[in-house]
Structure formats: C-alpha cells, structure tokens
Amino acid sequence: MMIPEFTLGFWVLLHLISPVANYANGKVTEACYTMVPRHGHTSQSEPIHEITLNQTTFCPGDIIKVTLSGPLFKGFLLEARNAKDLNSSPIGSFRLIDEEESQLLNCDQKEGSAVSHTSSSKKTQIQVYWKAPRNTEVSIQFLATVVEKFKIYWVKIRSPILYPSNVHPFTMSQTTTVSSPTSRPIATLKKSFSALDCGGKKFCIRNPVNCDPENEYHCFFLSFERQNHSVLIEMSGPNEGYLSFALSHDQWMGDDDVYMCIHEDETVHMYPSYVFGRSHPVFDSPAVLETMAWRLADGVIQCSFRRNISLPGSKRFDLDQKYYIFLADGVTNNGQIHKHSQQPLITSEKHDVTAHPKNIGGSRSPLLLKLHGAFMFVAWMTTGSIGVLVARFFKPVWSKAFLFGEAAWFQIHRILMLCTSGLTIVGFVLPFIYRKGWSRAAGYHPYLGxxxxxxxxxxxxxxxxxxxxxxxxxxxxxxTHWGTGTAARILAVAAMFLGMDLPGLDLPSPAKTYAMIGFVAWHVGTEILLEIHAYRLTRKVQILEDDRIQILQSFTTAEAEVSPFILLHIRSSCKVAFTEIYPFLFQGHAFKKVVLVTYICGNLAFLFIFLSAISQH
Structure with a gap:
C-alpha cells in the first residue's frame, strides 16, 4: 500500500501547490473568464483598491492610461470588457509600462488582452496602457482581481465606465486621411523628405553624416524648420516599428520631452510623450501637434508635424531653448513598444533648433564607451599580443642586447605587458562611470571583462x-605565468567579440566580425609560423651538434696522444661544425625579425580598422 498512498499524496500535493505557482508567476490564463483565483477561499466583498483612468471617453485607436492602486498587494489580473456585459470576452489590448512588475496575457486567444503580475513582490500601484480597438463603439469597464495574500483577495473590482465618442473608425476606402487618437486628421505624404534645405532653412541631424533621405535607404533624418511661432518637424528612418526623438537637458535618457512616430495597422500614429528615468514613455495628448502627415515606403517610416514653439501651461519643453537631441528607433509587437534596437543618436552639444539653421550629425556611441573600446583593442590586440611574441620567440635573438640594465627582450616584454595592464584597468573603469553602475543589458561581456x-x-x-x-x-x-596570460588573452578576445555586438559601441556589421576573425587568424598564423621555424632551427642545430659529437667520439684519447695531427684534425672539424651552425642561427634570427616586423604592420592595420570604425560612429 505504500506506492498507492505515496502516489495519492503526491497528486494531492501537486494540486495544492499548483495555484500557488500560478499565483507567484502570474501565468493565470486559466482564470481569464471568471477572474477568480484557485485559492479555495471566498473573496472579499468590499474592495480597498481602485482603478483610475486618465480620460472618460475614447476614440477608436486611443491609448488610455489605466492605474490600479491601493494598499500593498502581490498579485493581480486586469481586463477590459463591455460595460453592459461584464461576462463577455476581453476587449482591446494592453501595453506595458513596467515589464518587471507586469506581463501581457492572451485571454480568449486575443494577444495582450489582459495583464497580470510577474512575481509575488509587494506593490501598491500598477500602470499600463490600454489601446481601444478600431471596430468597437461599446462602453468599456475595466475589471481587476487583486490578491493581497493567499486567503485574502478581491474579484472583479470595477473601474469608472469609459464611454465612446462620436468618432467613427477609419477605413482606407473612404478617405485619404487616417484617424488619429484625437480628432485631428493625419494626411499622407506624397513624396520623401529632402535634405536640400539643411543648413539653409532647416536645422538637420543626419546619420550617416550628410545622408539624404530622398535617395538613401539607411539615412536617419530629423529636421526642424521655424515658421513664425511654430516649428515644422520632419523625421525619417529605416524601421518598421517606431522612430522617436527627444529633447533633453543632458546626455542621459530621463525627464525628457519625447515625440514618437509608431507604425501600426498600416498607418503611423504620432504621440508626444515623456520619459521619467529609464522607463517606458508616458503618452500625452496629441492635441499639441498640428498638420500631421506620414509615409511608409520600402521599410522606411517618415512622419511630420507642426508644434508651437511655446506651449504655456504644458509640460512640453519650449523649442527656443538649447537641448541635447536624441534620435532613436525600435520595434513594436502587437502595439507594445520595446526598447530602442540600437544606441540612440545623441548630439555632442546642446542646440537651439529655432536659431540659426545647421547641418549636424551625432554619435550613437558615447565618448566614454568609445574610449573603453579603443583602450581594450590597443591593449589586447597590439601591446599584449606583441609582448607575448617577444617573450616567446625572441629571447635568443636579443640574448646579448641590453636595455636599462636588463635583457632587451625582457624589458620590451615587460613594458608592453605593463601597458596592457594599465590600459585594461583604465578601460575597465570607463563603462561603470558612464552607466553609473552595472549594465544588466550587456550580457556576458561585463562578466568576461x-x-x-x-x-x-x-x-x-x-x-x-x-x-x-x-x-x-x-x-x-x-x-603559472603562462597559464594566467593565455587565459587572459583568450577571454579578452571573447569579450571583444561580445562587446562589438553591443549597441553602445555601434560598430558596423558584419565587417566587425570579419575583421576580428581576420586578426585572430593573423595572430595565430604568426605564432604557428614561428613555432614551426623554431622547431626546424632546433632540429638543425641538434643535427650539427650530433655530427660534432660523433667526430669527437671517433677518436680515442690514446689516438690523440699518439698523433698531434689527429688532434689538429679534431679541432678543425669542430671549427667547421661551428661555422656551419652560426650562419644558420644568424639566418634564423633574421627570419624572425622579418616575421615580427610583418606581424606588427598587420597588427597595426587591424587596430587602425577598429579605431577608425569607433571614431566614425
């Protein structure tokens, strides 16, 4: 009976811990319809948490900010339903603001139709965005189930009702404009933007420098043209997700005035927004934007809008002040905006876009990260590699040469390796200064570093x-010295391979990978060549030495005493053997020197390639 009893006990245990596991990680799709946790207890009657909305009416395609708040709670489930039928299927889709605290669920086979917690950490507030569908005019009410602890929870806490406005959904066959999250019309651009007026009428930021969005697919373009009391803004770039630019008081994301053009449902939506710290943007009303227009062609997003220079009573920045300007792009998935796919383009200094028109570029790689990459490349591609070759193969070449009282090969090796250690220490500190701490988005690179x-x-x-x-x-x-150095070199190369793929350095692909593979092949090939040469040189010397020993052993001491002519013959034979060895050694040393010079030239060529790529991005 032990086995059946054990099986029964195990089965009961699984059923007891299953709800707890679901509660902890928020994977509660089985409760989408009833919104009731499987905790085996009765829900509380009087809710102590509330759901608030940032507006009371909505248009098709609107984005509504939904806030669930109250005393400490651990778990939640949030859905939007027809206010007249709260048992109906979820309506619309959500977008996350904090991906660490909340996650999207697919209820009733609708992507992103519900939101739940990601862990059992205590929280007092959750904020998300809800996007109204384009094919509904019913009133919406948000429902939330909130779990304080396993035995204490509330089911279907209701929000205020969100009423539809009188704006009808847009259809392509009826008009040439698309509906916006507001009642303002959005026109379609007839042709691509041009860079002809950059520096004349327009303040332009372009990447690559001096590219033209009219003719070049890979051109990221942002222009500002002052028109009386407003500014016409044009933005273009190769992306099928979103483009955005931000005005900032510093070169760090946070507390910035952001404007986004988002490609969704075969149209482009334009939103002003804010960024508080390194969080998702908080959307604002598009009412401050005028004459909005967009264009999609060949994977390029283009959008334009007009904004007044000053907006009294608004949080938006005045455009006639100096700011750092960010230009970023990224992907979207079912309406969810993800972090920019590459390092944002950032201007090197503050600019007033309403003053004198300029034509400038920017860098996607901050100066500190550029220096980090440059120092590490110099250390582990050049000084470290040359220092190892000198110590490994050039002891006999410079055995009688001295530098500062020590053998020349040793002093060269020591100087190069101290430079390697010094550059590594300085380069190691720079990313921490820039990031102000550890970078969780850099993968294994910082660990190897x-x-x-x-x-x-x-x-x-x-x-x-x-x-x-x-x-x-x-x-x-x-x-120990050899093992430590070899491990450091191997790990340094691995770290460089991983570091090149990080957006902070922004090196061109796939050229960076091919160049690094070329350098590794160049170095390994040189070491193999010198190893083969050293082996052959050793074998030749050994053969000549064996010949000399055989000559000596062919005569006995007695024979040498009998005939002084024999002794003279022995000496002359040894002299001949030495004269054969010396030229061979001299030629071997000359060959090594030629290989070293050739290697250094190739090494510096690879280093120049990487340093040039760093400086240009």
Missing amino acids: CVVMILAILQPFLALFRPPSHDSRRWIFNW
Whole structure:
C-alpha cells in the first residue's frame, strides 16, 4: 500500500501547490473568464483598491492610461470588457509600462488582452496602457482581481465606465486621411523628405553624416524648420516599428520631452510623450501637434508635424531653448513598444533648433564607451599580443642586447605587458562611470571583462615574485605565468567579440566580425609560423651538434696522444661544425625579425580598422 498512498499524496500535493505557482508567476490564463483565483477561499466583498483612468471617453485607436492602486498587494489580473456585459470576452489590448512588475496575457486567444503580475513582490500601484480597438463603439469597464495574500483577495473590482465618442473608425476606402487618437486628421505624404534645405532653412541631424533621405535607404533624418511661432518637424528612418526623438537637458535618457512616430495597422500614429528615468514613455495628448502627415515606403517610416514653439501651461519643453537631441528607433509587437534596437543618436552639444539653421550629425556611441573600446583593442590586440611574441620567440635573438640594465627582450616584454595592464584597468573603469553602475543589458561581456581585469592585475604581481632562473621552483612560476596570460588573452578576445555586438559601441556589421576573425587568424598564423621555424632551427642545430659529437667520439684519447695531427684534425672539424651552425642561427634570427616586423604592420592595420570604425560612429 505504500506506492498507492505515496502516489495519492503526491497528486494531492501537486494540486495544492499548483495555484500557488500560478499565483507567484502570474501565468493565470486559466482564470481569464471568471477572474477568480484557485485559492479555495471566498473573496472579499468590499474592495480597498481602485482603478483610475486618465480620460472618460475614447476614440477608436486611443491609448488610455489605466492605474490600479491601493494598499500593498502581490498579485493581480486586469481586463477590459463591455460595460453592459461584464461576462463577455476581453476587449482591446494592453501595453506595458513596467515589464518587471507586469506581463501581457492572451485571454480568449486575443494577444495582450489582459495583464497580470510577474512575481509575488509587494506593490501598491500598477500602470499600463490600454489601446481601444478600431471596430468597437461599446462602453468599456475595466475589471481587476487583486490578491493581497493567499486567503485574502478581491474579484472583479470595477473601474469608472469609459464611454465612446462620436468618432467613427477609419477605413482606407473612404478617405485619404487616417484617424488619429484625437480628432485631428493625419494626411499622407506624397513624396520623401529632402535634405536640400539643411543648413539653409532647416536645422538637420543626419546619420550617416550628410545622408539624404530622398535617395538613401539607411539615412536617419530629423529636421526642424521655424515658421513664425511654430516649428515644422520632419523625421525619417529605416524601421518598421517606431522612430522617436527627444529633447533633453543632458546626455542621459530621463525627464525628457519625447515625440514618437509608431507604425501600426498600416498607418503611423504620432504621440508626444515623456520619459521619467529609464522607463517606458508616458503618452500625452496629441492635441499639441498640428498638420500631421506620414509615409511608409520600402521599410522606411517618415512622419511630420507642426508644434508651437511655446506651449504655456504644458509640460512640453519650449523649442527656443538649447537641448541635447536624441534620435532613436525600435520595434513594436502587437502595439507594445520595446526598447530602442540600437544606441540612440545623441548630439555632442546642446542646440537651439529655432536659431540659426545647421547641418549636424551625432554619435550613437558615447565618448566614454568609445574610449573603453579603443583602450581594450590597443591593449589586447597590439601591446599584449606583441609582448607575448617577444617573450616567446625572441629571447635568443636579443640574448646579448641590453636595455636599462636588463635583457632587451625582457624589458620590451615587460613594458608592453605593463601597458596592457594599465590600459585594461583604465578601460575597465570607463563603462561603470558612464552607466553609473552595472549594465544588466550587456550580457556576458561585463562578466568576461571582470575576469580579464583580475588576470591583468594578477600577472604583474606574479612577476614580482618570480624566482631566479636556476631555482628549483622556477618551473611552477613559468607554468603559472603562462597559464594566467593565455587565459587572459583568450577571454579578452571573447569579450571583444561580445562587446562589438553591443549597441553602445555601434560598430558596423558584419565587417566587425570579419575583421576580428581576420586578426585572430593573423595572430595565430604568426605564432604557428614561428613555432614551426623554431622547431626546424632546433632540429638543425641538434643535427650539427650530433655530427660534432660523433667526430669527437671517433677518436680515442690514446689516438690523440699518439698523433698531434689527429688532434689538429679534431679541432678543425669542430671549427667547421661551428661555422656551419652560426650562419644558420644568424639566418634564423633574421627570419624572425622579418616575421615580427610583418606581424606588427598587420597588427597595426587591424587596430587602425577598429579605431577608425569607433571614431566614425
């Protein structure tokens, strides 16, 4: 009976912990219809949480901000339904503001039709956006189930009713304009923007520099043209998700005035918004935008609108002040805006777009990250690689040459490796200064960088405790020094491969990958060539040395005493053997020097490629 009892107990345990697991991670699609948690307890009657909306009426396509707030709670489920039939299917779709606290659910096979928690962490407020569908005119009421603890929860807390306005859904066959989240019409642009007036009538930001959106697909373009008391803004770029620009008081995202053009449902919606910290943008009413127009062609989004220079009583920035300007792009998925897909383009200084027209560019890579990449490339592509080759293959070449009282090869090796460690330390600190902490979006790159940093510091300290060359423990140091250095070099190359793909450096693809593969092949090929040469040189010397020994062994001591002519013959034979070895050694050293010079030239060429790419982006 033990097995059936165990099976029954295990089955009961699974049923007991299943609701808890669902409650903890928010995967509660099974409760979409009833909105009742499977906790086995009765729900509370009087709600202590509330749902608030940022407006009371809506048009098709409107985006409504929904806030669920109240005393501490752990879990929730939020849906929008027909106010006249609260048992109907969910209506519309949600967009997340905080992806760490909330997640989208697919209820009734409708993507993003509900929102729930992601963990059991305590919270007092959840904010999301709800997008009204284009094919409904029913009144909407939001329902929320809130869980304070396993036994205490509230079901179907109701929001104020959201009433439809008199705006009818847009259909392409009826008009040449599309409906906006407001009643303002949006026209379609007949042709692409042009860069002809940049620097003359328009203040333009372009990436690549001096590109023309009319003729170049990959051109990111933003222009401002002052027209009396307003500014006409044009934005263009290769993307099928969204384009946006921001006005900022500094070169960090946060507390910025943002304007977005979002491609959705074969049209482009334009929204002013705010960014508080590094969070999702908070949409504002598009009523401040006038003469909106858009165009979609060949994967390029283009949008334009007019905005008054000053908007008294609004949070929007005055356009006649100086700001840093950001230009970003990203993807959307079912109406959900995701983080920009590459590092935003940021101007190097503040500009007043209403003053003198200019034609400027910007950088998608901040200066500190550029310096980080440059220092690491110099350290691990050039100084470290050359230093290793000198120590490994050039001891016999410069065995009798001295520099500052030490063997020349050793001093060159030491100087290059100290430079490598110093550049690594400085380069390691720069991203932390820029990010003001750890970057969770950089993948494995910072972890590898930390290991390389530790090894780069450890190597010089190991060298301080290097025993004499004839010490019995010298072999321990040699292997430890070699192993630590080899591990650092391998991990540094891996970190460079990963770092090149990060948006902060913005190196061109796939050229960056091919260039790094080329460098690795160049270095490994050089080491293999020198290893083969060293082996052949050693074998040749060994053969000649064996010949000399055989000559000596062919004569006995007695024979040498009997005939002084034989002794003379032995000496001459040894001299001949030495004269054969010396030219060969000389030629071998000359070959190594040629290889080293060639390697350094190739190494510097690869370094120049990477440093040029960094400086241009």
